[in-house]
Amino acid sequence: MVLSELYAIVDRATLEKRGVRIGDFARELRDAGVRLVQYRDKVGGPQEVLRAATEIAAVFAGLEATLILNDRADLAVLAGWSGVHVGQGDLLPEDARGVMGAGLIGVSTHNEQQVLRVAQDDKFKETDYVAVGPVFATSTKLNAEPVVGLEGVRRARALTAKPLVAIGGITLGNARSVIDAGADSVAVIGGLFVEGRTVGEVVRDFLEVLR
Numbered sequence: 001m002v003l004s005e006l007y008a009i010v011d012r013a014t015l016e017k018r019g020v021r022i023g024d025f026a027r028e029l030r031d032a033g034v035r036l037v038q039y040r041d042k043v044g045g046p047q048e049v050l051r052a053a054t055e056i057a058a059v060f061a062g063l064e065a066t067l068i069l070n071d072r073a074d075l076a077v078l079a080g081w082s083g084v085h086v087g088q089g090d091l092l093p094e095d096a097r098g099v100m101g102a103g104l105i106g107v108s109t110h111n112e113q114q115v116l117r118v119a120q121d122d123k124f125k126e127t128d129y130v131a132v133g134p135v136f137a138t139s140t141k142l143n144a145e146p147v148v149g150l151e152g153v154r155r156a157r158a159l160t161a162k163p164l165v166a167i168g169g170i171t172l173g174n175a176r177s178v179i180d181a182g183a184d185s186v187a188v189i190g191g192l193f194v195e196g197r198t199v200g201e202v203v204r205d206f207l208e209v210l211r
Contacts, residue, residue, distance in 0.1 A: 001104070001128055003163045004036035004066070005179065005210040006203070007187040010056060012041040014189055022052050025199065026059040032203035035063065036185070038085055040070035053079035068106060073099035085131070088114060097126040104128045106165065110145035111152075115159045131187065132156040134168020135178055139190060144168070150181040157182030172202065176209050186210065 008029050015025055029037060039056055041049050053069055057079055060067060066083070069076040073084040073096045083104025084096055093105045106129045109115045115132065118124040134144050135153060148156075153166050166178045167187035172194070175186050186206075194202050 001163055003129060003165065003185040004034075005185050006034060006206050007036045007038065007165055007167075007185045008034045008192065008203070009038045009040055009167075009187055009189045011189050012039075012044060012052070014193075018193065023055050023059060026056045028199040029203060030059055030063070030065075032200040033207055034203055035060075035065045036068075037065065038068040038070055038187070042070075046072070046075060050075050050079055053081060057081065066104065068104065073103075076100065076103060083128070092123045093126040094123050106131055108133075108167075109156065110134075110148065112155055112159065115156045118162070119160045127162060129163040129165055129184075130156065130160050131165040131167050132183075133166055133187075135166045136169025136174065138169040150177060153178060153181040153183050172205055172209060175206060179210060 010025060015022060039053055049072060057067060067081040068083045068085050069081050070085050071090055073091060076084045077099060084100055085106040086096055087108045093107060096105050105126055107118055107127045108131045109118060115130060118127050118130050132153060134147050137147055138144055157164055163184045164182060165185045165187050166183035170178060170186045170188050171191040178186050192199050192202055
């Protein structure tokens with residue numbers, strides 16, 4: 001599979017903190033050219049998550065967009081989304097596959113041992129892409145794992161042949177270095193917000209930098 005180089009994450013907590021509506025944010029991403037999106041909501045109940053997922057799906061309707069729901073494979077299926085992204089303590093990829101069918105499955109990793117486990121453990125053989133991070137310090141996730149740095153991206157690249165997504169503290173200033181270190185895609189949350197600029201403008205700059 002081939003991932004878009006920019007993986008935009010629509011994070012409910014980040015948007016609420018900034019007073020931004022989910023639908024408005026999704027439209028800015030779409031209009032600027034984003035085609036790989038994850039929705040992440042760590043506090044909302046199933047109905048809230050499904051309602052937001054339905055709203056985002058409507059924004060990207062008719063486009064060749066890949067929509068990934070964080071944590072909830074069942075809700076991804078109900079919303080007609082492309083796939084699910086799971087963490088180390090969430091549903092195993094082999095179980096997520098049973099729910100998703102042919103959908104995409106991504107897995108978060110935070111160190112070499114976890115990357116190796118995804119590469120070697122049969123329970124993870126259904127994984128379609130591997131996320132590694134945080135690459136840099138991040139403020140958008142509580143209790144974040146230790147920073148892995150660019151060297152962590154390089155090590156992860158050497159340990160897996162699967163598409164590699166780097167996440168954590170990625171900005172316009174460092175995104176290119178992450179791709180050069182071996183990532184296929186960069187997942188961005190807070191870095192999409194730059195003082196005095198629209199999200200659309202920042203996204204277009206990311207797409208230019210990552211080409």
